[in-house]
Amino acid sequence: MLEFDFMQNAFIAGGLVSVLAGVVGFFLVMRGQTFAGHALSHVGFAGATGAALLGVSPMWGLICVTLLGGVSMGALGERLQGSDIVIGTILSLALGLGMLFLHFFTAYATQATALLFGNVLGVNTETLWTLAWLGMACLLLLAIMARPLVFASLQPELAEAKGVSLRLVSMLFLAIVALTTAECIQIVGVLLVFTLMVGPAATAQKLTSRLGAGVVLAAALALAEAWLGITLAFYTDWPSSFWISALSGSAYLVVVTVLRMPRKRRRQPPSGE
């Protein structure tokens, strides 16, 4: 199947985005901010369709609007904590707006499905480069801020006392989440961002209690699910987004079920750091 250019592109794009989503998703789950990621993808829908209406590249519309949304959420910080209703309202407002933009720009309607459910088989070389550069920028920024991010996520009051700016950490991290969301939308679409960002990370956190191992495992799971999903899509001719979401959901359910099963003796976790 790799003799086809579109399949090569799909594997590269899927690989780039899933690794990024796995890593960023791990911290998103750790911070208990998964709903923010969900909201950002919906805001992105309005951005993409609005950009198309204005004659600008939908991908850049997506990136700009999610980034703006992410930084604003970070700046609001504590005040947004637990305000599911506010986020939910903005989320549906954005989706409604996106629908309106589509209504005025009927030529784009055929691509609405691609935006909502992703189209990894339609990724061209130009998009591939954009995904690669953005992904690398995100991982670099994450590497630079990883230490204060972990500290601020686990012990916010103590981190603040030790000189960490909680607002700066929150803004930078949600900017990374926004860009990651924009990348995920290219692969699995607005409605299925959770399958790459939250599914593998949540599964990884069930499997290991170590920080480093958890990040690596989340990335590996996301990569495996994305590549396997694309492969299955090729052979079954079913949509790749379906397969990726099915794999992501199954992996989580299987792990949760297995862990819930009664064990004869609780396994002693390995020692050392």
Place this chain on the structure above:
Amino acid sequence: MSDVSLDIGQGLFIGMLGPNGAGKTTLMRTVLGLIQPASGSIHVLGEPASRGNAAVGYIPQLRSLAGNMRLRGWDFVASACNGHRWGLPILNKAARQEVHWALDMVGAAALARRPLMETSGGERQRLLLAQALLGRPRLLLLDEPLISLDPHHQHGVVALVKQVQQELGITVIFSAHELNPLLGAIDQVLYLGRGQAALGKVDEVITSPVLSRLYGSTIDVIRMKNRIFVMAGDVEVEKEEHCHHA
């Protein structure tokens, strides 16, 4: 608080008490340099209070989020090791030894291998204490570490803090709702109320005249064996506070 002047001696174990809203947490945040006093100044170990002072260790009240995590105690404690610096959270040998030292100080080496959500409230306080000891502070601030612990674990936490305080010769300010679990461990008590404060030995501060002034109403102090009850009329003040908080 206003017009309060205090001088806390080094190497003492201070119990900080007072009704809700008296400013216990605010005082701690001021010492940490997170809040600027409206007037006057606070000096910590001879220097003006400033944020990020490595000589001050701090245990904030534990949030529910961290307690529900599958992350193991080691990673939780180690996150505070140079946690304010940019970069990847990879510890070098010296930093790992520092974490080992802190965990050994509180006897939590084995505990740190378990996920946080599988630890009890008392065990979590042990990990939090280890975390606060990173960087070898000379002043330790503990914000209500006894909240939601049963009496047995309360006693364990107080004894552990006392042991660490003595071994390292550091100053401890320990805020609490109830005086009795702290009796026998503390050198002095700092009682806050109605914008005022009293600092001194338990017998000097926990008296009817001093507390009546801090509460603004008549307070009776009843001593029974090794326990002290602070009563406003027929209500036990500390119990009342505790229930409100919980």
